[in-house]
Amino acid sequence: MSTVATFEIRHDRILGPDGKLEGEAPPFARDRDKLVALYRWMVLTRAFDAKAVALQRTGRLGTFASSIGQEAVNIGVADAMAPEDVLLPSFREHGAQLVRGVTMRELLVYWGGDERGSDFAGPREDFPVCIPVGTHAPHAAGVALAFKLRNEARVAVCIFGDGATSRGDVYEAMNVAGVWALPVVFISNNNQWAISVPRKAQTAAETLAQKAIAAGFEGRQVDGNDIVAVRQATAEALDKARRGGGPTLIEALTYRLGDHTTVDDASRYRDDEEVGRRWKEEPIARLRTHLAAAHGWGKAEEEALIAACAAEVEEATEAYLTTEPEPPEAMFDHMYEELPAELVRQRAALLGQE
Amino acid sequence: MSTVATFEIRHDRILGPDGKLEGEAPPFARDRDKLVALYRWMVLTRAFDAKAVALQRTGRLGTFASSIGQEAVNIGVADAMAPEDVLLPSFREHGAQLVRGVTMRELLVYWGGDERGSDFAGPREDFPVCIPVGTHAPHAAGVALAFKLRNEARVAVCIFGDGATSRGDVYEAMNVAGVWALPVVFISNNNQWAISVPRKAQTAAETLAQKAIAAGFEGRQVDGNDIVAVRQATAEALDKARRGGGPTLIEALTYRLGDHTTVDDASRYRDDEEVGRRWKEEPIARLRTHLAAAHGWGKAEEEALIAACAAEVEEATEAYLTTEPEPPEAMFDHMYEELPAELVRQRAALLGQE
């Protein structure tokens, strides 16, 4: 009997639940402006989420998946990315999309049931949200392969949930990323639930980070409510990928404080007590506590920021609600670069029939 | 920074390439009759393989996948199984199927292009060979779930290759087996090649055994040319599964000494030098050397055994070649338990048309 391979999974936390920096922190963690900028993105994301849910409740938006409680993962990951990198989000990464330059209006247009919302004016090469869980992981490998073939120092960043790690295509994508040493960073946004299925029922693996061991590359775990740790781990993984070091899987431990979506009722399957406990660890309050203690963040600044974010959200909502509807024939016009004769006929039939 | 999980992969070898027992051996490894029985199965399997290839070359059999060099994995695994266990083989497990009670004639009938070859008279619940790589892994999980639900002390044994470990459904099956602690043993018959793709190009994982870490259960590696180690590791995994200990993945390191199949030409992608080197480690000679050195296995016994195996193979071949062809309408008769009207019509049309 001999041992032929050994592995270990590290866990990182820099900003503790009490808002204090633990261990050694990266320079940006001491930069007040940087921290305030990150804080602002998180607050804006939460305000956007709340508004989107309100719009759905009043029939002005389709089904929506709130990211409340997961802002640190979204913002930390996206903020670490370079503009030329490509983001492949799931359906719960609004914050990351905002940081990337997708507008709140575009997000609302998409969740309002209009494909134009995925025609981002900003990050033209970022992928639209991915609804079929995990199916964007192979795309991320393909995007990363494109960068590698062109010798571009760019990285594909693919975010998916804890449930997604059970999908075979996510495994296949990680496996090829490993064997081809592709410049891709996989983020498992582990909010502990896949609709009603808890993390423990998803897999017997002690951590999701160790899924990377099967693919032959590094998997690590971070406190997903610690934006400093998330941003730092992502930055390290991006840097490694850019330097040809291949992929990394980062499991960010966080919690879905809200329902799965606006059509879900989480009280059917989880108790408020658990949710209440998790509220004590949520990322925004944690950073606010730190800003107050370490950088004199005060009531005035806080109120100004909240007001500014609310105004931005209102403006975007207004722009969304006044967006001209798309004409019905639009459903034909982007099916092919050039519409085949048969579809030209059907398009005419659609118009004739009105 | 803290460490939240650590893993190690063990490798076992008991009977060395020189035919000597290393470390401590299980009782059966000292039992001459047992070792001779195992040896006989391996010799029979190789004789069967050679005959099948010859039949294909002379147009009397369809495409065939030889298992030459991999006999220890096949025989070691199947011999460790209990009759009531269920085997789910790939397409290169002839030896395992023979040990399970599938007849050589049945195997030839199947590879000769006749579905009746999968209607085993012996192991009625064993699965037929699985051609789509890895797709039988979810079946194995389902079979194991059936045993668990009925509280039966039975185990599903699923054998697949090294290439199969890249398939998402194999991962999905292992993951559910882990989280439901199903009584299943996965054997990766790692013969170093997936047609022309070498093991190294399949995954960056240092071992295939570590694929189990992603699914949260034990993965271990054995010398697949050491039938003692293969049988022992399988017996331990079966015993664990029977006692409710859940699944195990065993990576058996062996080598495909022949072409991928009778339509493959391995010289296009691998050099004879490598193959020549691997011949020195092949499992049959290894056990023969041991039998001779430790149990006085001699020329007479060897020749008698070879002759007996040859006779068995001849007899089976004769039975195969004289098997009555199946009538064409048979392609309809097992599509449904009760044939729908439309198919009754088509069946009549088929017969009418002759």
Add this chain to the structure above:
Amino acid sequence: MARRRVKSETSAGTGELTLVEAVQRALARAMEEDETVILLGEDIGVDGGVFRATDGLIARFGADRVRDTPLAEALIGGLPVGLAAMGFRPVAEIQFMGFIYPVLDQIVNHAARLRNRTRGRLSCPMVLRAPYGGGIHAPEHHSESMEAMFAHIPGLRVVIPSSPAKAYGLLLAAIRDPDPVIFLEPKRVYRATREAVVDEGSALPLDRCFTVRDGADVTLVSWGAMLKETLEAAEMLAGDGVEAEVLDVATLKPLDMETILESVRKTGRCIIVHEAPLTGGFGAEIAARLAGEGLMHLVAPVERVAGWDTVMPLLRLEGQYMPSPQRIVAAVRRVLEYA
């Protein structure tokens, strides 16, 4: 495992049920009757299914028989094959049809042929349930209608109920059937109407079309959610004295062409209505049979009123994609011009 009849906990008898309630009742009934029936899927346990089709079943039958699977659709296609081969009758749920594609490998390569490839030694009495179709303003990828893909696969049965009573009777038949059945539920109808359902365990045939309205002028053939639009169209036509006969195909595979031919023999005109894209939709098979065995009965071209050959749009344009009673009526008017 021996089938054991468990005494019924359900207060049998008639009740006004929605389609999704009828599905739940049929599942409960089947599980009571036969302990080899077990349910697999995502969120079917404590949550009772995202549409509540398995509501309360885990409490009643336990977590062994009502199993939340990991999020892995290929697995949900493959696990039942192993279970079924060992004598169970698994009923697996795919949460939305847009996520069903990973099961195709298992369904085509294994479930649909296990009996044939072992010459009857092993079989695969599984049911794969999935809500299909549009009309509820669901998110992207949630509103597909891909029944034609399954109807092309030899060895399967493909069933689509259009009402609560049919859902109940056809699902029971599907679960009791010895071969694999794809059971597609029109989610748009899940809660749209209530119907009296006699919950006494009697099944409906899996090889029969249902005539839901008699008429002599034109035959309207449809299934699932589109029955509603089709019947509305028939009403509108009746207002102008046009009597449409409306057929609910219900079981697409095997197709009961006799009933359709009989009607067309009478009317000479046929319109097929489905939500799936026109090209290669299952309407093509029915129209093809009419162009064959049925040709001599046709006095007018067979028209198919179907979804466009486009991706099902997001909710804003969804209504423009789905066949409407108006489109059906317009088609009928065209075929009535032939004498």
Add this chain to the structure above:
Amino acid sequence: MARRRVKSETSAGTGELTLVEAVQRALARAMEEDETVILLGEDIGVDGGVFRATDGLIARFGADRVRDTPLAEALIGGLPVGLAAMGFRPVAEIQFMGFIYPVLDQIVNHAARLRNRTRGRLSCPMVLRAPYGGGIHAPEHHSESMEAMFAHIPGLRVVIPSSPAKAYGLLLAAIRDPDPVIFLEPKRVYRATREAVVDEGSALPLDRCFTVRDGADVTLVSWGAMLKETLEAAEMLAGDGVEAEVLDVATLKPLDMETILESVRKTGRCIIVHEAPLTGGFGAEIAARLAGEGLMHLVAPVERVAGWDTVMPLLRLEGQYMPSPQRIVAAVRRVLEYA
């Protein structure tokens, strides 16, 4: 990445090629013309593909552009989506059609709709190649013909060449097409015949049926490997003075119905021949169009000579499954009885 024309290494000009050689030439030509064309698949590198369709290409274009993937079909469906969105033109190979099902999720949910769902911001100019069909006595699961599944998916093109020259021209067109194309190669024809192929990079149209034999008595419509049986049937019929017009559909999606209608307008009779199972096969779509726009031209029922609704048998009974010239002739005789 800018498209760069690399000067041709291929000795252009005419050669007598088999279909698989023509595929290899088209791939080589496309890779020379456009460095964004890259190949992905199992055993396509050093081995040159199990049918040698990529023979020698890794030596010529390097392992970066001719990539052996891990054994993972869902991945082979999904990797090209990411590559194509970033400006590459990936050509992926599935080794046999029986193993193609895991790509459907990626093809339906992503490849076929990436352009539409981003309103043109991203697109997916990928080609998915796979040998399909029976007749070479391959093992179980190797001989399927599931083109109908793809022809039903909005946003795709589905192409099936029947000869070396068509394989060359259609594959070049498929690779240059800005949208996803499913390219199914009749492996039975791979080495069956040789044909003069002008390797000068000229493509064939992707929206055209080809008339391969003129005749006024009956229209025979087919594609891929079945063209051979169909032409043999036409020969046999000619012996008895029956002139069959034979059409090679070539591009199933989008379907060139005009050419078919034109022929049927002339002959009044149509037989559709395909290897896939009858029910829900693509022949149904063609017959359905004839029952619609074409009805008034039909003097006889449209017959479909197709594979039975059974699993493709193992090699012993394979020949009894595939449509034969005799079955086609018998169908023609039946429709000729109508005047």
